[in-house]
Amino acid sequence: MDKGVWRNYNRSESTSVTDLLIRYQSEILPEKKSRQSVESVIKIVCRSELGGYSLAQLLPESIAKYRDKRLSMVSEKTGKLPSPQTVRHEISLLSRVLNHAMKEWGIPLPLGNPCLQIKMPAQAQSRDRRLVDDEEKSLLDACTNAQTPWLKPIVIFAIETGMRSGEMLETWRYSNKEQTKVSIGLQWTDVDLNKRTAHLPKTKNGEARTVPLSSRAIQVLSDLPHNPNDPRVFGTTYEGIHQAFVRACKRAGIEDLRFHDLRHEAASRFFEKGLREMQVAAITGHKTLQMLKRYTHLRAEDLAKLLD
Structure with a gap:
């Protein structure tokens, strides 16, 4: 104490891991977009033996x-x-x-953050699933026969723009018999067909961006019905499209294709068209080139053509 290095650890001794996670859930989590998945993780940790530890006991x-x-x-x-x-x-x-507890709430930990001092489980290999051979044609043919008329235009638009599902479609979260709207999806007021752009005021990373639209994407929008009483470009929800997409893949005989893989496909096609990293990032909204790399898988035969 005379040397000024003593610290009072009473708060870390009286605060359990569960206490800390519950406080984070109530004070910080409401500001986050991916709340549902984080809440699930919090429940798992709180129910574990680790949840009963005080912060001072964490090693x-x-x-x-x-x-x-x-x-x-x-x-x-x-x-x-x-x-x-x-x-x-x-x-x-x-x-x-x-x-966050140490920096923002002033709760000191005797040994610092113990999570930074262990070996983490192996990181999963990023998916590199792309549409191959005639899969796009087969998928779109199957989408034509879907019960919902929205499926085919949404699939084409996703391939052409690289937008996330939540940026295109209204999305809801269901928990404890309550419904919460997570995303409003693309709105007609944010589309400019003359400038060939779609503005996204709210995105996953919190930064607005404006997406340029290809001729094919413009054609999709031009062919869509426009209900003056519905501000949404696509008059459906992600929940309504997800199962329809799964069934379309099954009818087309396409295996291991997820809706999010269409974003991978779009990013790869942007590069194959000759766009540079920063140009693709401006379209897709990736914050870092490392993040963008995970979604970019270029066909060797297409790269070979650029060498001629």
Whole structure:
């Protein structure tokens, strides 16, 4: 104390991991967009042995023990082990909350953030699924026969723009018998057919952007019905499209294709058209080139043509 290095750890001794996560959930999480998935992770950590630890008791060994136990714990719902990526998400969330507690709430930890002192589970390999051979034609043919007329134009628009599902479609979250609108989707007021742009005022990364529209994307919008009483460009929800997309893939005989893979496809096509990294990032909204790289998988045969 005479040297000025003593710190009072009463708050870290009296605050449990569960207490901290619940405070984060009530004070910080409402400002976040991906709230539902974070709430699920918070429940998992709070129910674990780690949830009963005080912050002062948290050691690297405690986190390592949690990591190993989670990786060997079979889910009651699925009957499967959690993926290493799932456990990475859980430890990463706890790490972010601990950093926030130290920096913003003034809760000191005797040994600092223990999550930063352990080996994390292996990071999942990013998906590189692209449309191959005649898959696009087969998929669009199957979309034509879908019960919802919105499916085909939405699939084409996703391939042409690289927009996320939440940027195109109204999205809802369902929890505890309550419905919360997560995204309003693309609105007609944000579309300028003359300038060939679509403005996205709210995106996943929190930064607005304006997406240039190809001739094919413009044609999709021009062919859509325009209900003056409905501000949405696509008069449906992601929930209404998701299952229709799964069924269309099944009818087309296409395996292991997710709706989000259309964003991968779009980003790769942008590069194959000769666009540069910053140009593609401006369209897709990726904040860093490293993030953009995960979604970009170029065909070797297309790159070979550029070498001629």
